Every structure is written in C-alpha cells, then in structure tokens.
Amino acid sequence: MRSPEHVELVRTDPDLPPVAIIDRRPMTTGKKLTFAAIGIVAAVAWALVAFVRGEDVNGAYFVVAAVGTYIVAYRFYARLIEYKVVRPRDDRATPAEEHENGRDFAPTDRRVLFGHHFAAIAGAGPLVGPVLAAQMGYLPGTLWIIIGAVLAGCVQDYLVLWLSTRRRGRSLGQMIRDEMGSIGGAAGLIGVFVIMIIILAVLALVVVNALAESPWGVFSVGMTIPIALFMGVYLRFLRPGRVSEVSVIGVVLLVLAIVAGGWVADTTWGAEMFTLEPVTVAWLIVGYGFLASVLPVWLLLAPRDYLSTFMKVGTIVLLAVGVLIAQPAVQAPAVSSFAIEGNGPAFAGALFPFLFITIACGALSGFHALISSGTSPKLVEKESQLRLIGYGGMLTESFVAIMALVTAISIDQHLYFTMNAPATLTGGEPGTAADYVNGLGLAGPPATGAEIQGAADAVGEESIISRTGGAPTLAFGMSQILGSFLGGASLQAFWYHFAIMFEALFILTTVDAGTRVARFMLSDTLGNLGGPLRRFRDPSWRVGAWICSVVVCGLWGAILLMGVTDPLGGINTLFPLFGIANQLLAAMALALVTVVVVKKGYLKWAWIPAVPLVWDLAVTMTASYQKIFSPEPTLGYWAQHNAFREARAAGETSFGTATDTTAMDAVIRNTFLQGTLSIVFAVLVLTVALVALWVCVKAIRAGGLPTTEEPDTKSAMFAPSGLVSTDTEREVAAQWTAYYDENPDKLRAGTHA
C-alpha cells in the first residue's frame, strides 16, 4: 500500500505489516466545516443557557451546549494533550500485549474497553452532586460540570491512565510512592483509605435517606439481594458463563420487584413490616456491607455488578432520551441568592468553594484515578486509544451529571427545597414545610401543604418532606420527565421507585466493592507491619478477613449512624466532607501527573495538569479552611462545636436545632469528628502537594529526572485509535488479516511467550 502524504506507517519488523500509523493529514474542508457548525450550534446553545431567563429556558439547550462542547474539546483540547504530553507510541507494546495472559492482561477492543471503563467510573456520585448543587441555580452548576470536565476531570483521568499504562498497570498509591518518595507515598496511602471510608459512609447515608419510611423502596431494594443470590447460584451451578442471559433475567426480576413493591406497600402488613426508621435502615446496610465483604464474590458481588452495569447504561440512556423528548422547562433561577450568601439549606457555604466541592464526581473525581490506574491499562491495545478511553469516558460521565442537573432544575422550586432542607427547618409536616419554603422568597406561586402532600401521593410515598441526599429529588424529577411521555401520571410512582432502585443499586455496589477493597488495604497494611500481624497478608485466612471487615464496616458504619442521627441534618454536614475527600484525591492524582510531566522535561506543557491542580488545591484548601476556621456555626465545624459546648457548659438543655441534652451531646461529638477529619484531610493533601513541588523543583534544576516508566517493548499487533477507523487504519487492518490468512502459524503469540 502506498501511504498518502503526511501518513507514516511504522513497522517494528520488516516481515510484519505496519503496527502503527502516524497520521498528520490536515483536516479536510468538510471536517472543518462540520466542526465549525458544531461549534456555532454549541455557542448558540450556551448563549441561550446564559442569557435567556424565566420559563423560556428549555432543558434541551443544556444537552446541546454540553454535547457540542464535548465534541470540540475532544477533537481539539484532548488532541493537544495527546500531541504535547502523552505522545503515544503505537510501536510500543502496551501491558496488555506485552504481558498477555488471557485473563487480567488481555488486549481488548477499544469500544468494549470504553464500555468497561465507563461502567467502572460511573456511579451515584455524578447523579447526587449536581442535584444538591442545583440550590445555587442552574448556571454555576452547568458551567462547572462542562468546563470542569473538559479542563480538569478528563485531563486527570486521561493522564493517570497514561501513567499507569506505561507502568504495567500499577495502582495510584504505588505510582505516588515510586515517583514522589515514601513520605508522599505514605500520605497517599492513608489518604486513600480515609477517603474510602468517608465515601462509603456518605453514599450509604444517601441510601438511608431514600429508603427510610418508604415501604415500597425498602421492599424493592431489599429484593435485589435475593435476586443477586439467585443469579449467583444460577451462574455457578446451573449455567456457568451465561452472563448476559442471567443479567436479562435479573433485570426482569428487578422490574417485577419494583411493581411488587407498590402492591406490598399498599397492604397493611407490608406497610407495617417495611416502614423502617432511618437508624434501622442504617444498621441493615452496615450488616449488608459486612456480609458482602466476607461472602464469596460469585454469590453476591459479581451478580450485583452485572445488574448494576445493565441498569446503569439503560437508565442513563432512558434519562437522556427523556430530557430530549420531554424538554422540561427550567424552574430554577440562573443564580440563586444561596450561591452568593452561602446560607443554602441543602448545604452551607458560598459558591466558591462549595459548588466545586459538591458537584465533585461530574466534573473532577479523584476516585477515577483509582479506577484509571489498575484495570483499564492492562486491557488497552494501543497508547493512542487512551484518549478515547480516558478523556472520552469522563466526558460521558460529565454528560450524565448534566442530565442529573437538568432533572433537578426542572422540579418546582418549592418542592425542591421541601425535599432538600433538613427536617429541623421544614418541621416535617406539609403545613410547616409550606410555610418554610414560602418564606424563602422563591419564584413562582407559593406552595400549599396540600400540594406538597399531593406530590408525595403521586409518587407513592408517605411524605417527600426533607428527603435529603439528592437521590429522592433526582427520582422525583425523573418520574416527572419520564412520566410525561411514558405512562403519564399513572406510571409516575413506578418511575420514582425505578429511579430510587437504580440509585440504591449503584450505591450498594460501590459499598460492597468498596468495603472489600478497604478491607484488603487494611489487611495489607497490617501484614506489612510484620511480627505476628504478618498473617494478615494471607487473603485466605478467614479470621483475618472477618476482623478487617468488622473494622472497616465499623468505621464507615459509625460515620453513617452519626449522619443518620445528626440533629443538624446529616447530609448538609457530611456531604461537604465527602466532596472535600474526593477533590483531595484528585489533587493527589494531579500532583503525581504534574511531577511526571516535569520530570520528563515537558515543562512547557506542565500547565495542562498544573492548572487543574492549582485550582483544585485552591478549592479544597479554601473549603477546608472555612470548615475548620469559619466563625459561622453553620459553616465551621469547630465554631458549631464550641457554640454547643458553651451552651452545654452554661447548663442549657436545648440549643439551636437540638431539643434536648442528648442531641446537644451528639452535635458536640459529631462536629468534633468532622472537624478532626477536615484537619487530617488538609494535612494529607498539603503533604502530597509540598512533596510534589519539591520533586518538581529538583527536576527543573536537573533539567529533567528519570521516571519509573517501563522500558520499551516492540509491538507486534495493530489496532485503530478512535471510535471509528480511518481509511488508512482499515487498509492496515486488512493487511493484518491477509497476513494471518497466509501465515496462520504466526498468529500473535504474545511477546512474553
């Protein structure tokens, strides 16, 4: 084949067809026009989002603005990062090719890997954060979800994936230790563990708030456990390996469980049996986490994961189609007064930094760095595919966050705040809740108690007042959007519980997998201490597994119970901690990336990871500072702590929203713990940031330093880079097919063999 101008075919072996294509062809005029058109459409949509006010703002504008921006960013900014920082070399074998063993190291089709990677990074985070952030109005959230993803979140995911791929798929903690020394490494390890615990606790709290006092929800979500057990047994003993078959059966059973939940909740015995107090639900979830951590993977964890993947993709597609068809009118203001004054009921604090803390997962999620390192690098075929997997995967997650935001801002504002203000403000009754939200000065006609009760009845719930945590709000919004064109009012209750079910499914999957991962981290650390503790390193030692599971569940369970019983509301005090933890992990990951980029001598392009790093540090440090030092009790943990302590010392028996001394003691205890965690987080991230700075200075002085990148191994295979193959890629692929047809004995045998 004669390659066209500006296209270079790279061979590693003269007998083999090319293994890489370096395509520097300029864009064709047609493509230029297409991208120009996409850019103009996106700009118009942005202008509509930014300048049109009132009832005329349409939910579909957000989708168009987001998608247009994603396409342009993927084509131009991600390409710049690829050229200047990643510099992929497809003549280099990836870990999947070099160490291929057909199991964890296996070259996987890029489109399949994209699905894999997306299923691993997407969860409840991008759904819950934007819903809470909607209290600040639609504009700040939209801007951050899109711009944050393009300039920060996608950059982090892409570059961490790149680092790990060049290091045989090593984990984030290991890479921090390798590149930044043992102090940075230790801070990183402790940070990851503490963050896991807080994330598990807060996610579990979201589920508790969605299921408490909801017999329908408890029944249908509870049914997922027997369904998963059935699937596990089916896969193990009846029809091994039939994963999609059993997943379809599982999804059908799930839908039945949702429908049956409605019947059960209508009976007196059902309502009696499944109406549970928040504390009871919390204990059940802790018990579930423990069981999932010690039971064999095949019985509970693996089948749940299949269900979760199926539901995840299905529901996200359903929601996207729903928003585009229903085109809901936006009810929220562009920027609310809470964004400026920082006194919002869903969470306290002003727009900077708390908007960025709250949205977390949809724009920049440190947790992704844990996923990006490890699994996906062992499956990718070519370095040039990392842009699709890493950058593209995160763009998709950002899109999910935009959907969640559109859903939340299309809910009537009075109902939104009825659901998201803590019970201490709403009073928990339709009448008092109506009085409270009418006093907020929201747009639109005032709400009545009857309307609030009517909204609860429409979705088959006893009450929707103070159902904080984001999940019920999203479910309510989804039920309105989907109900508007699928089944109308009669199916609204079904869609509400469908949404609750899939959110709970995501979160419980994270909780069981996370508990297990934290358990292994703990036993590894204990085992490495040596002495009699060395036994903990043996994963088959059941006693050790049980001890570590009890400790891990105890830790997050304690924080969960603290949140459930918190007289101040739980979500509004704990969610910021969750966001700070997640952003802190992102700071660690971005610091690692910046260090490596500087060490490699790409100083001129170090701003690509450094700009999001500096921004993220500014956000987390300001948020931590305010949470620790703010004199405002609703914002500063210690201010609240001291106010309650003084009141208690003065012999008062009620203070603020705490009605008795037990509640006052609870506030004193909770704020102490939250304040301490804030300090620990801040110290850990500062340690990592300072070590990173020090290594960077050393590297700049030395004019670059060696990194722990693995040496090159020549590739002996070919695969296209982007989602769709180009003409030259198709031709080269055809050459390989012809080559293997002629030389069947030469079939790729893995370079390690």
Added chain:
Amino acid sequence: MSSLPGPVPVPVADGGGVLAVVRRGWRAVAWYVTGVLGESDYARYVAHLRRVHPDAEVPTVREYWRERHAAQDANPGARCC
C-alpha cells in the same frame, strides 16, 4: 480472529436485505454486550491458550469461572462513587 477484534462479519447468505441487516445488528449488539459484561472472556482465554500454550489443558467454562471468581475474591477491584 482475536488479533483483530471486532464484530464477526456475517456472510450474506440470504442475499442481503432487511433480514441480513437485522442479523448483523443483532450480532454486533451481542458482541458488544458480551464483551462489556465479560461473557466473552472465556472464549478469549481459550483462544489465548490454544495460541500460546497449545499443550496446556483447556479449562471448562465452569472451571474458568470458578478460578476467575476465586481470583476476584483474592484481589477485588473498586467501583466508583
């Protein structure tokens, strides 16, 4: 062939037409879903063994999934929030 992964092209035996398009679409969807869920990993593993270790014993589906779950038991992967 697993060296060039992708949906297996369907021979147009029924002379093309709507049926062939539907069948091709169905195959592509099945290829994608089984790939993402990991169902096709067994076939991939067997192909790998045949290619690289032709003398090694090929496990049955049941054995393969038992081993795989045991490996997952010993080394769990995180899921995101």
